[in-house]
Amino acid sequence: MTRRDTESRSACASTGALERLLSSHARASRIDLSWLRERAGPPQVTHAAGTDITPEVCRTTALLVCQGWVANGAVLNDGRRQIISVHLAGDFLRAPDQGSGDISIWALTPAATVEGGALWRDLETGSCPSAPLQQAWASLRAAERSRVSQHIVRLGRLSAYERCAHFFLELHDKQLRNGLGTAGAVLLPLSQDVLADLLGLSAVHINRTLQQLRRDGLIAYSEGRVLLPDLPGLARAACITP
Numbered sequence: 240m241t242r243r244d245t246e247s248r249s250a251c252a253s254t255g256a257l258e259r260l261l262s263s264h265a266r267a268s269r270i271d272l273s274w275l276r277e278r279a280g281p282p283q284v285t286h287a288a289g290t291d292i293t294p295e296v297c298r299t300t301a302l303l304v305c306q307g308w309v310a311n312g313a314v315l316n317d318g319r320r321q322i323i324s325v326h327l328a329g330d331f332l333r334a335p336d337q338g339s340g341d342i343s344i345w346a347l348t349p350a351a352t353v354e355g356g357a358l359w360r361d362l363e364t365g366s367c368p369s370a371p372l373q374q375a376w377a378s379l380r381a382a383e384r385s386r387v388s389q390h391i392v393r394l395g396r397l398s399a400y401e402r403c404a405h406f407f408l409e410l411h412d413k414q415l416r417n418g419l420g421t422a423g424a425v426l427l428p429l430s431q432d433v434l435a436d437l438l439g440l441s442a443v444h445i446n447r448t449l450q451q452l453r454r455d456g457l458i459a460y461s462e463g464r465v466l467l468p469d470l471p472g473l474a475r476a477a478c479i480t481p
Contacts, residue, residue: 253305253353254279256329256417263416264382265375274368278358279303286346293335293344300356302332307350308428312436313341322437324387329417331359348428394439397478399448402438404457404477411467424464452476 254275261267283305286292296302304326312322326332335342367373393402407425414420435442452458457473459466467473
């Protein structure tokens with residue numbers, strides 16, 4: 240295998256989830272996908288679980304997550320955390336806005352990222368090789384903004400039971416789009432403590448709620464995955480209107 244082939248495979252591995260995410264919003268051509276791979280490339284940088292990567296994100300315009308789970312949130316003086324969003328493969332990490340000194344970005348699991356500043360700028364400014372790719376990016380960004388709004392509603396108005404159901408459905412949709420999950424199941428390599436930080440609950444409350452969801456036949460566990468055997472029922476539990 241030539242060096243060029245190796246670099247091509249590495250770039251493809253780096254942008255694979257992003258390619259699938261964008262393709263789920265609008266059809267992307269081979270030229271579009273090749274352009275994505277050229278704009279964000281190796282080498283990948285690995286981050287151990289628990290590592291604060293805020294300084295690395297702040298040094299660049301954007302990092303593209305290739306593997307693992309990354310959190311964006313606030314850490315209070317007493318150690319309590321509120322996770323604002325969870326980033327998976329295919330997501331961009333951006334520096335917190337000025338004045339958001341209490342916001343941090345850290346790896347929830349072993350993760351890998353690549354420099355994605357040039358790709359981010361081109362996508363944001365519309366410097367794409369095709370209108371469908373630009374449309375896909377606009378749709379993807381709208382979905383991201385919607386998730387932030389939904390998270391506010393989730394924390395502010397939903398019960399613990401509803402919050403968990405709502406999060407599983409959100410995760411299910413995202414993992415289907417980026418190719419990490421399968422229909423009716425999600426990967427969830429997170430502890431109940433992390434889920435508590437994400438959903439604004441205690442670990443004890445999370446444990447009880449997950450047990451209730453399981454008793455109601457809405458979730459089940461199997462080999463590192465959470466099965467969702469009744470998606471319509473889960474949507475009703477999450478107060479989501481069809």
